[in-house]
Amino acid sequence: MADIRARVDGRLLPPGARAPSIRDLAQRLGVSKSTVVEAYDRLVAEGVLAARPGSGFYVAKRVAPLALMGAALAxxxxxxxxxxxxxxxxxxxxxxxxxxxxxxxxxxxxxxMPEQAIRRAFRALARAPAAALLEYDTPLGHPPLRRHLADRFASRGITAGAEQILLTDSGSQAIDLICRYLLEPGDAVLLDDPCYYNFKTVVAAHRARAVPVPYTPTGPDLTAFAQAAATHRPRLYITNAALHNPTGASLTAPVAHKLLTCAAAHDILIVEDDIFSDFEAEPTPRLAAFDGLERVIHIGSFSKTLSAAVRCGYVVARGDWIQGIADVKLATAFGNATTNPRVVHQLLTDGSYRRHxxxxxxxxxxxxxxxxxxxxxxxxxxxxxxxxxxxxxxxxxxxxxxxxxxxxxxxxxxxxxxxxxxxxxxxxxxxxxxxxxxxxxxxxxxxxxxxxxx
CATH class of the missing domain: 3.90.1150.10 (Aspartate Aminotransferase, domain 1)
Incomplete structure (x- = not known):
């Protein structure tokens, strides 16, 4: 019962979804089928499941608060x-x-972490004009940092102007904004299995359906990806570009090309989380570079490499999408902070970050x-x-x-x-x-x- 409740509350089984078959659940949990039958009967009595004679058990059409994801958000x-x-x-x-x-x-x-370099950057910020400390920044975020990021991306084969970059408070906020912009409740989203656990929680928070794709040492299982694409007609695929979390694997060029071909055939948009890019000594393929940002949205942040406290992330995408995502950010967070992007920009441009x-x-x-x-x-x-x-x-x-x-x-x-x-x-x-x-x-x-x- 706890297993099914956790799936329902975490939106892994959304309202109307079919519960695992009695046989499958019994095998997975190592219990008898009669035990599963009794658990399902009790869940029906509680209103969690609904029985459909001759068809099986389905999640009842009730919506538990999102806070019930593990009860932790309540x-x-x-x-x-x-x-x-x-x-x-x-x-x-x-x-x-x-x-x-x-x-x-x-x-x-x-x-x-480069504590002393960060302290120096904050001291320099304290001498900046008052606007840097007191006012909102532009809708897309600190222009000098966006221009510098555009140059960094060009060195990795990703062509994007500063007007195609939106600064965010973190990589997690970047994903959340993209999901707000592109997803409707009930949309299918492909995720690697295993994947970064916050991808699961964000998809659940947006009441979308997470569809697993097995991950291999060279990237997603392409056969399983194609089957999931044909069956579920997903809106998005969210993945790590390199040094995959949790496996540490990296996408290879042949897999990247076939993945993009399949995504185009099924009209799937890809969110490429590149938060670990600077941990690589030798860069591996990036979907955004191969795709030219046609259907790939590239995101990242400096939380893992620079500071979890000086939070600053980014979204790189087509110009029309960036404007739409920026509108969502204005609607949900109003403006951009000025302090963290200025600190990050100084560390990127004075050599501190490279040496670090x-x-x-x-x-x-x-x-x-x-x-x-x-x-x-x-x-x-x-x-x-x-x-x-x-x-x-x-x-x-x-x-x-x-x-x-x-x-x-x-x-x-x-x-x-x-x-x-x-x-x-x-x-x-x-x-x-x-x-x-x-x-x-x-x-x-x-x-x-x-x-x-x-």
């Missing part, structure tokens, strides 16, 4: 035994706690090697060895549940990222995502060893 404390879902991981990773280690989080340690990222890439490469060796000693194997970045998708020994391991580790002050948090089909319980930059403390692996044994 402003109440979640129960101790709440589902281990995306919002569970967000809460655990963001919650302060003395001595808590967070190899499951998605950001670099604070002491890896050169050091980060070297540290990440060393951390990846150390983490691989430590995990190998515990019997965990990498799904693929990433070309860079911070994430490592590791397979647990056969028969071990990542949720069970994560719960055990949390009791000992270590936050892990279980595989099913990233999976639409709940097919990744045998994996954990590790942030290698957060894995230097030996206690992490001592706790992990005890959790695996337990």
């Amino acid at each position: 402003g109440v404390d979640p129960p101790p035994d709440r589902a281990v879902d995306p919002l569970w991981l967000m809460r655990q990773a963001l919650e302060p706690g003395e001595g808590v280690l967070k190899p499951g989080c998605g950001w670099l340690p604070g002491d890896w 990222m050169e050091g980060v890439r070297g540290r990440l490469a060393e951390a990846m090697g150390r983490t691989l060796r430590r995990l190998d000693a515990l019997g965990l194997r990498p799904w693929t060895e990433p070309r860079g970045g911070m994430f490592l998708w590791a397979a647990l020994p056969p028969g071990v549940s990542s949720v069970a391991v994560a719960r055990q580790a949390l009791e000992q002050g270590v936050v892990l990222a279980p595989g099913d948090v990233f999976s639409l089909t709940n097919s990744a319980d045998g994996f954990l995502r590790f942030n290698v930059a957060q894995c230097d403390n030996p206690r992490i692996f001592e706790v992990l060893a005890r959790a695996l044994e337990a």
Whole structure:
């Protein structure tokens, strides 16, 4: 019952959707079919499901508050035994706690960031004209930063003028604005399986239908992508461009070309999240470069590479789409901040950011090697060895549940990222995502060893 409720409240099963068959759910959860029948009967009595004789069970035409996604958005404390879902991981990773280690989080340690350079940029901002500190910026955002970003994108083969770039408060806001602009409730959206967990929550928040596409070490499974496109007629496909979250894999050129051909044939728009681009030493293919921004919207931010506090993201798209997305931003957030974009612009143009990222890439490469060796000693194997970045998708020994391991580790002050948090089909319980930059403390692996044994 909890499994079905979580899917309904998280919009993975929207109103009117058919519930999993009794046989399928029994096999997946390892229970008898009679147990599933009784659970479905109780859910019907509660009004969660409706029975259709001869057809099966369907989600009732009721709409639970969006706040019920894991109960986390409702402003109440979640129960101790709440589902281990995306919002569970967000809460655990963001919650302060003395001595808590967070190899499951998605950001670099604070002491890896260019603190002194950021302080210098803020001191320079304090000397700027009053408008920089007191007034709204232009509808598209700080023009000097947009012009500089256009030059950066050109070096990666993405041709876009400053008028095709909209600044946002973050990468997450960029995705939210795009979904507000392009999606209607009930629209299908293709997502990688596994994928960045916030893609799942954003799609659910917009009451769209998330459709999984298996991800491979070279990109999405093209056969499955084509089948999903033909069956569900999706409006969008949202993916990471490179150093895929959580797997660390990167798209190859042949897969990129075939993917764009398939997307064009089925009139699918693609949102390419390139937030990890600066972690790459050697750039891999970008869909926006191949496509020329015809049906690809390119987004990113500096939250992962520069500062989670100095939040600044961007959307790069066709001019007509940018104006529409900018209108949505004006309607929902009114204007643009001036401070963060000015700080980011200074760090990009005074050499601080380039030097910082050169050091980060070297540290990440060393951390990846150390983490691989430590995990190998515990019997965990990498799904693929990433070309860079911070994430490592590791397979647990056969028969071990990542949720069970994560719960055990949390009791000992270590936050892990279980595989099913990233999976639409709940097919990744045998994996954990590790942030290698957060894995230097030996206690992490001592706790992990005890959790695996337990």
